[in-house]
Every structure is written in structure tokens, then in C-alpha cells.
Amino acid sequence: MQSVIKVKTRGRSLLEDPYLNKGTAFTLEERRAFGIEGRLPQRVETLEEQVARAYEQYQRFTNSLNKYMYLRGLQDYSRTEFYALVRAHIEEMLPIVYTPTVGEAIEEFSHIYRAPRGLVVTEDNYLQLDEILAGYGETELAVVTDAEGILGIGDQGFGGIAICLGKLSLYTLTAGIDPARSLPVILDFGTDNKKLLEDPFYLGVRKPRVRGAKYFEMVDAFIEAWAKRFPNALLQWEDLSKSTAFEALERYREKVPSFNDDIQGTGAMALAGLLAATEQGKTLTEQVFLVSGAGAGGIGVAMQVMNGLVRLGLTEDQARKRIFVLDSRGLILDDREGLEPYKMIFAHPRSDLAEWEFASKNPNLIETIRNAKVTVLLGLSGQGGSFDQKIIEAVQKNTAKPIVFALSNPTNLTEILPKDAICWTDGNVWMATGSPFAPVEWKGKTHIIGQGNNTFVFPGIGWGVAASGARTVEAEMMTDASFALAAQVSQERLDSGAVFPRIVDLMDVTDHVARAVAECAFRLGVATVSHEEMEKRLAERDWVPKYATYEYDPS
Ligand SMILES: O=C([O-])CC(=O)C(=O)O
Numbered sequence: 237m238q239s240v241i242k243v244k245t246r247g248r249s250l251l252e253d254p255y256l257n258k259g260t261a262f263t264l265e266e267r268r269a270f271g272i273e274g275r276l277p278q279r280v281e282t283l284e285e286q287v288a289r290a291y292e293q294y295q296r297f298t299n300s301l302n303k304y305m306y307l308r309g310l311q312d313y314s315r316t317e318f319y320a321l322v323r324a325h326i327e328e329m330l331p332i333v334y335t336p337t338v339g340e341a342i343e344e345f346s347h348i349y350r351a352p353r354g355l356v357v358t359e360d361n362y363l364q365l366d367e368i369l370a371g372y373g374e375t376e377l378a379v380v381t382d383a384e385g386i387l388g389i390g391d392q393g394f395g396g397i398a399i400c401l402g403k404l405s406l407y408t409l410t411a412g413i414d415p416a417r418s419l420p421v422i423l424d425f426g427t428d429n430k431k432l433l434e435d436p437f438y439l440g441v442r443k444p445r446v447r448g449a450k451y452f453e454m455v456d457a458f459i460e461a462w463a464k465r466f467p468n469a470l471l472q473w474e475d476l477s478k479s480t481a482f483e484a485l486e487r488y489r490e491k492v493p494s495f496n497d498d499i500q501g502t503g504a505m506a507l508a509g510l511l512a513a514t515e516q517g518k519t520l521t522e523q524v525f526l527v528s529g530a531g532a533g534g535i536g537v538a539m540q541v542m543n544g545l546v547r548l549g550l551t552e553d554q555a556r557k558r559i560f561v562l563d564s565r566g567l568i569l570d571d572r573e574g575l576e577p578y579k580m581i582f583a584h585p586r587s588d589l590a591e592w593e594f595a596s597k598n599p600n601l602i603e604t605i606r607n608a609k610v611t612v613l614l615g616l617s618g619q620g621g622s623f624d625q626k627i628i629e630a631v632q633k634n635t636a637k638p639i640v641f642a643l644s645n646p647t648n649l650t651e652i653l654p655k656d657a658i659c660w661t662d663g664n665v666w667m668a669t670g671s672p673f674a675p676v677e678w679k680g681k682t683h684i685i686g687q688g689n690n691t692f693v694f695p696g697i698g699w700g701v702a703a704s705g706a707r708t709v710e711a712e713m714m715t716d717a718s719f720a721l722a723a724q725v726s727q728e729r730l731d732s733g734a735v736f737p738r739i740v741d742l743m744d745v746t747d748h749v750a751r752a753v754a755e756c757a758f759r760l761g762v763a764t765v766s767h768e769e770m771e772k773r774l775a776e777r778d779w780v781p782k783y784a785t786y787e788y789d790p791s
């Protein structure tokens with residue numbers, strides 16, 4: 237907690253340091269002690285007064301991307317003011333600093349770029365990372381992307397660093413990670429996005445992506461330098477493409493405490509929603525699941541559903557028989573030539589389909605729904621609109637109340653619009669979406685749409701790992717996170733149709749998830765601090781947006 241701190245920086249540099257700057261909130265004594273008298277308006281303000289002005293300015297922008305730019309500018313000016321503002325208006329501003337507007341900001345990044353942030357790793361500097369990292373202050377958390385699989389919008393090159401900025405903002409807001417101790421990292425190994433390569437403003441490495449052995453040689457070098465400089469820090473992989481996400485996760489998970497947000501975070505979130513929709517899992521083992529999309533998110537969700545079913549008493553084999561994963565070529569079956577290794581675990585034997593009716597080589601979406609008697613649809617395909625009326629009606633034949641999660645982001649890639657799902661099922665559906673959607677009025681009832689986004693879990697995972705000093709991030713920790721999140725969905729939320737908590741409760745929810753993750757680390761023996769120390773670290777957020785009093789430190 238900030239109260240009184242010693243500060244060495246003086247004069248104009250103090251006003252230009254976003255971690256220390258208080259602007260008009262510097263007291264007259266501080267202005268004198270730090271040599272900034274005369275550089276500020278005479279009036280001394282409180283943080284609340286500053287935030288009120290910033291909010292008035294924010295409201296003058298009518299376009300989301302402009303709002304994003306304003307907030308990022310404020311963040312570059314003062315971390316405290318930025319976080320205090322977003323915290324006061326979290327429901328309104330989360331869709332700006334995060335999904336969906338962050339998607340647009342990523343696409344436009346080289347055009348809206350203003351100030352440098354984070355660490356940029358390239359083919360030119362990856363051998364100097366020891367030296368480079370020595371110049372960074374103490375760090376406890378990195379969000380790392382190579383930007384090949386950003387949200388559902390694919391290869392975004394250098395702009396992908398903005399997803400790291402967005403995720404880290406959430407870590408600070410909800411888990412109290414000190415912004416000065418968190419690091420966004422872009423592995424800028426080129427891009428295959430033609431539009432970016434031809435854009436005169438593009439700031440990233442203007443070359444095709446490095447792939448294969450050279451790619452992992454460079455990531456190895458980064459991990460080695462990172463682990464040497466910050467051995468206990470947590471690393472979150474974000475938005476790698478499916479071709480590297482699984483391999484990177486496995487390759488480094490024993491080397492540094494790390495997890496993949498799209499595989500594990502999204503998986504843990506989805507299982508939580510399913511638990512909430514089935515009375516904390518009471519009927520989960522009776523459901524039949526269809527996962528549309530076999531990327532990091534799709535396979536991650538399938539794995540976590542499997543882990544959940546096993547926790548509820550099924551064997552892995554029994555669980556897998558209830559999960560059907562489809563990619564662009566249809567249902568994944570064991571006789572597919574060239575099947576990617578990470579998909580194999582969910583490949584059903586063709587011999588199991590003896591009684592099925594389907595037209596071509598692999599059953600498609602509707603054929604799988606009909607033959608397998610699917611009751612739960614999980615959309616992670618990035619194919620906007622792919623759950624159409626026929627699809628929904630087919631699921632309705634199998635169950636009184638389908639569960640339909642359209643988890644692809646941003647908004648325009650959602651597999652189904654909530655209003656359509658509610659209309660086509662006459663209101664009999666458990667609906668959730670990855671991006672935020674407004675409530676839907678249907679026959680006099682207001683249906684609230686829960687936001688099925690990994691933001692409900694990753695900050696808690698990070699805090700839980702930090703609090704327990706966990707050496708590794710284990711699958712069991714994710715499952716405990718799912719149960720903890722599901723338990724935070726109130727009866728009132730369920731009555732209004734939502735299977736995820738309110739965004740305004742994100743901080744509370746994160747408390748519970750963090751505790752579950754930390755306790756699990758203890759149970760599994762991967763924690764490295766005492767239970768007492770862990771309790772201390774969980775009791776209070778490390779950093780909250782408040783001003784400390786500064787005392788000049790001349791040493
Ligand atoms: O960033 C988000 O909103 C959720 C996520 O990880 C993704 O869609 O890749």
C-alpha cells in the first residue's frame with residue numbers, strides 16, 4: 237500500500253514520470269521539496285477532482301477508438317489517475333481499454349502510436365536480451381505475444397503489443413499488480429499480414445514471419461534471459477497462433493511459472509460458465525459438448541471441460557466421449573491425415589460413428605449436433621454468425637434448455653447474436669458471449685448476457701501464483717479457478733439469465749479466484765512461501781490507485 241514513499245526524482249523529470257507524476261495533486265510542500273514550484277497551476281487538487289475532470293474530457297469523445305487514445309494518453313501521463321478513472325467507471329471503460337475496442341486499436345496501432353511501452357524482441361536484438369533486461373526494473377509479471385493469433389483477428393504484427401497493455405491494465409485494476417512491475421512483451425518476428433507490410437506507417441519488422449527452428453531459437457533466448465533476470469516472475473502467453481501456442485506452453489512451463497491465457501484462461505472461464513448453468517455442475521456430466529473451432533481457445537476449452545467432467549467423477553475416456561471438436565474441415569476424427577498433434581486427444585474413432593448419418597467425409601456442425609445429441613454449443617471459431625437458426629433449432633431438439641457460448645472476439649466475430657439466440661429458443665437458453673453485449677428484452681423479460689471472457693480468471697491466476705510463489709502453473713489450479721468463479725455467480729444473476737458475474741464485481745471475483753489458485757498451489761506442493769506469507773499477500777492488493785506522500789531522498 238502506498239502511504240509515504242522516498243523519491244529521488246526531482247524537477248521536470250518528476251512531472252514526466254508516469255509512475256510518479258501527481259500533476260495538480262502535488263502539495264505545496266512537495267512542490268517546494270522537489271523543485272517543481274511554478275510548473276503547476278496554483279490550485280492543489282485531490283485525485284477525485286482530477287478524475288472528475290478526466291471523466292468530463294473522456295465524455296467529449298464519441299468514438300471508441302478516440303476514447304481509447306485519450307485513456308492511453310492519460311496512462312502515459314499518470315498511472316494513478318488513469319487507474320483511478322477506469323476503476324470508477326469500470327463497466328463503461330473496460331470495453332474501451334480491453335475487448336472489443338482494443339481489437340480496433342491493435343489494427344490501427346501504427347497509426348495511433350504515441351509513446352514507447354514494454355519490451356520489443358526482434359531478430360536483431362534477441363542475442364542481447366541479458367543486457368537489455370538489465371535496464372528494466374524489478375518485474376513480477378509479463379504478458380507476452382507474438383501477435384500471430386490476436387483475438388479472432390489473426391496476425392496483427394507489432395500492434396499486438398496493445399493486447400498485452402490491455403491485459404496488464406486488468407491485472408493492475410483487479411489484482412493490484414504494480415504497473416511499474418509488469419512488462420508487456422512483443423516478440424516482433426515479422427508479420428504475414430499484407431496490409432501491414434504495405435502500410436507506410438507500419439512500425440513493426442517489415443518482413444515475413446520467422447518460423448520453424450529459428451522461431452524457437454529466438455523464443456528460447458528470450459525465456460533464458462527472462463528467467464535469469466526474473467526467475468520467480470509469472471509469464472502469461474497471449475494470442476500466439478495455434479501452431480506455436482501449445483508447443484510454447486509445454487516447452488517453457490517447467491522453466492518459468494507460465495500459462496497460456498487462450499488455452500487455459502479461456503478454458504477455465506468457459507468451464508465456470510458451464511458449472512453455473514448446470515447448478516454448480518449437477519447436470520454437467522449429462523451434457524454433450526460441441527466445440528466449434530480447434531485453435532488455442534477451442535482445444536483449451538475442450539481440455540478444461542474434460543478436466544471438469546473428471547473432477548465430477550467421469551474417467552477421462554468417458555469425458556472425451558461427450559466432447560466433439562470441429563475445425564474448418566468438420567468433426568475431428570482419428571483417421572484424418574496430417575492431424576495436428578494437439579488435436580489428437582479429441583479425435584473420435586471413426587468406428588464410433590457406425591450409426592451416424594452424414595453426407596460427406598466428416599460430419600459438419602449440424603450433422604454432429606443431430607447424431608451426437610449435442611446440448612452445449614461452444615463457439616471459438618472466429619466465424620461470425622456461424623450458429624444460425626437451423627443450428628440452434630437442432631440443439632433444441634436434444635435439450636429443453638441449450639447452453640450456447642459464443643466466445644470469439646471481438647464483437648463482430650461472435651458466432652451468434654444474443655438477441656437471435658433468445659428469439660430462436662423463445663428465451664430458453666443459457667447464453668454467454670466473449671465480448672460485451674447489451675441486455676435483450678424478450679416477451680417482457682430482460683435477459684442479461686454474461687460476458688464469458690478470460691478476464692474473470694487470468695488476473696486471479698496471476699495473483700494466486702504471486703501470492704503462493706508457485707513454481708509452476710498446474711491444470712488443477714485452473715479447475716479450482718473455474719469452481720471458484722462459478723461460485724461467484726449469484727442466484728440473482730442466474731435468474732436474469734447470466735452465467736457470469738457482473739463486470740463491476742471483477743475485483744471481488746478476482747479475490748476469490750486468486751485464493752483458490754493459491755490454496756491449490758499449496759495442496760499440490762508447488763508453493764514456495766509459507767501459508768502465513770500467502771495469507772498476507774492475499775489480504776491486500778499490492779497496488780491501488782492512490783497518491784502516496786513523497787519525501788525527497790537525496791541519496
Ligand atoms: O482478449 C480477450 O478478450 C479474450 C481473449 O483472450 C481472446 O479472445 O483472445
Ligand SMILES: [Mg+2]
Binds near residue numbers: 497498
Ligand atoms: Mg487472447
